[in-house]
Amino acid sequence: MVVRLACLLAALMLAAPFAAAQGTPLTLASTTSTENSGLLGNILPRFTKDTGIPIRVVAVGTGAALNLGRSGDADILLVHAREDEDAFVAAGYGAFRRNVMFNDFVIVGPNDDPAGIRTQKDAASAFASIAASKSVFVSRADNSGTHKAELRIWKSAREDPVTASGRWYKESGSGMGATLNLSAGLNAYTLSDRGTWMSFRNRGDLDIMFEGDPPLNNPYGVILVNPARHPHIQAEDAKKFIAWLTGPQGQAAIGAFRISGEQLFFPIAAQP
Amino acid sequence: MSTILNAFAEAGALLASFDADFLAIVGLSLRVSLTAVLIACLIGFPLGAAVALFRFPGRGAVTLMLNTFMGLPPVVVGLLVFLILSRSGPLGVLGLLFTPTAMIIAQAILVTPIIAALTRQIVEDLWREYSDHLRSLDARPLDTLGTLIYDARFSLSTAVLAGFGRAIAEVGAVMIVGGNIDHATRVMTTAIALETSKGNLATALGLGIVLLVLALAVTASVQVINAIGARKAAIA
Numbered sequence: 462m463v464v465r466l467a468c469l470l471a472a473l474m475l476a477a478p479f480a481a482a483q484g485t486p487l488t489l490a491s492t493t494s495t496e497n498s499g500l501l502g503n504i505l506p507r508f509t510k511d512t513g514i515p516i517r518v519v520a521v522g523t524g525a526a527l528n529l530g531r532s533g534d535a536d537i538l539l540v541h542a543r544e545d546e547d548a549f550v551a552a553g554y555g556a557f558r559r560n561v562m563f564n565d566f567v568i569v570g571p572n573d574d575p576a577g578i579r580t581q582k583d584a585a586s587a588f589a590s591i592a593a594s595k596s597v598f599v600s601r602a603d604n605s606g607t608h609k610a611e612l613r614i615w616k617s618a619r620e621d622p623v624t625a626s627g628r629w630y631k632e633s634g635s636g637m638g639a640t641l642n643l644s645a646g647l648n649a650y651t652l653s654d655r656g657t658w659m660s661f662r663n664r665g666d667l668d669i670m671f672e673g674d675p676p677l678n679n680p681y682g683v684i685l686v687n688p689a690r691h692p693h694i695q696a697e698d699a700k701k702f703i704a705w706l707t708g709p710q711g712q713a714a715i716g717a718f719r720i721s722g723e724q725l726f727f728p729i730a731a732q733p
Numbered sequence: 734m735s736t737i738l739n740a741f742a743e744a745g746a747l748l749a750s751f752d753a754d755f756l757a758i759v760g761l762s763l764r765v766s767l768t769a770v771l772i773a774c775l776i777g778f779p780l781g782a783a784v785a786l787f788r789f790p791g792r793g794a795v796t797l798m799l800n801t802f803m804g805l806p807p808v809v810v811g812l813l814v815f816l817i818l819s820r821s822g823p824l825g826v827l828g829l830l831f832t833p834t835a836m837i838i839a840q841a842i843l844v845t846p847i848i849a850a851l852t853r854q855i856v857e858d859l860w861r862e863y864s865d866h867l868r869s870l871d872a873r874p875l876d877t878l879g880t881l882i883y884d885a886r887f888s889l890s891t892a893v894l895a896g897f898g899r900a901i902a903e904v905g906a907v908m909i910v911g912g913n914i915d916h917a918t919r920v921m922t923t924a925i926a927l928e929t930s931k932g933n934l935a936t937a938l939g940l941g942i943v944l945l946v947l948a949l950a951v952t953a954s955v956q957v958i959n960a961i962g963a964r965k966a967a968i969a
């Protein structure tokens with residue numbers, strides 16, 4: 462009995478710190494690309510230092526982040542799928558949207574480049590030659606911003622790879638990291654944001670095969686979840702965050718972030 | 734192969750570093766899973782014992798349910814708890830989503846059927862042995878229940894360990910309801926999933942080794958407590 466009481470006491474002590482949690486932090490729903498690349502870990506502590514407002518990040522795909530906004534489970538969204546973002550605000554789920562930054566997508570693939578995309582002139586023809594040679598391509602297939610960008614490129618290449626799903630077109634249904642692990646294992650092509658690729662360590666025989674075409678641009682926007690729809694949203698602190706992120710301090714912090722000496726995210730808050 | 738060897742070096746380095754962030758993750762893993770197991774015991778012991786002892790309509794069905802729910806998929810439980818605790822869900826006003834409390838709730842739901850089902854079997858077996866004796870003493874049902882749970886304590890500790898193993902090892906539920914938030918809801922298993930997705934395979938496996946060491950420590954403490962208890966019982 463003594464033993465059981467001791468266990469109970471110990472467990473209560475373990476549980477006690479939960480009650481002592483400090484003021485409610487802001488919840489930012491963002492994408493795996495901004496979290497896994499280390500950008501948010503780098504700039505968010507500066508925001509908290511400047512303003513005293515704690516902030517926590519739930520890193521999911523853009524589709525899932527928008528859902529967290531719809532259900533009111535996040536205060537702010539930092540996502541990359543412009544059309545969906547505008548629709549989100551237009552439907553009244555978001556109060557407003559601001560430009561934040563852009564980075565770009567790269568087409569990653571096996572070093573021997575079986576589809577010969579290195580020499581293609583644009584992203585659409587690179588995708589077309591992957592489809593023509595039936596080279597293995599791994600798709601995120603998770604409704605994320607990267608997945609949507611990939612589908613746009615397939616469309617402009619006039620290809621419908623989903624008909625080859627399970628054959629040369631593999632739909633992972635996972636985050637960028639898991640998809641890169643799968644691509645490295647299959648020695649396959651995939652579309653990745655540059656940040657996640659640069660900080661990814663299990664590359665196998667993969668490397669960047671194609672980059673630099675305008676359709677590969679990847680702009681990020683920040684959205685305040687509509688407090689009129691969800692009264693518990695911490696609108697005041699959230700607005701301070703958005704002002705900071707799109708203001709001189711946040712923009713400078715984004716521009717100063719480097720991986721292996723290379724700038725990954727380019728501030729664009731001034732653009733419409 | 735080198736990744737596997739590096740993993741042991743990573744595990745050693747992590748354990749030796751006493752890094753504050755790392756210890757916080759280990760601490761949260763233990764806090765969440767141990768609290769969930771405690772709650773599961775408080776519900777599962779009496780529930781399992783009651784199903785074992787009392788005759789009531791639908792008893793067979795309850796037993797079937799308990800045994801089936803031992804195999805609840807964590808990701809389904811996680812999704813269910815997520816929808817309930819979401820701001821748009823029935824308990825959204827509590828604001829519990831993405832907190833350790835949400836993780837404890839999800840794991841308690843996963844572990845309770847395991848403890849209840851195993852308790853039912855253990856107590857039922859014990860009841861066959863004791864029933865004549867306890868009936869002759871004319872013991873009240875609640876006393877009988879308490880006596881049987883107490884006398885089954887060594888066997889029940891294995892049920893507790895089975896529950897703890899389930900809780901500490903699962904990633905599906907805590908990932909969904911906790912959100913794997915750094916410095917808030919990141920536990921060992923979600924950290925392993927994160928490092929894997931970053932391609933840091935050696936670090937991920939190193940964390941896995943640390944997790945096993947942790948499970949070993951908890952299991953060993955229960956065995957030691959059991960051994961001491963058994964010796965005392967033998968003397969008495």
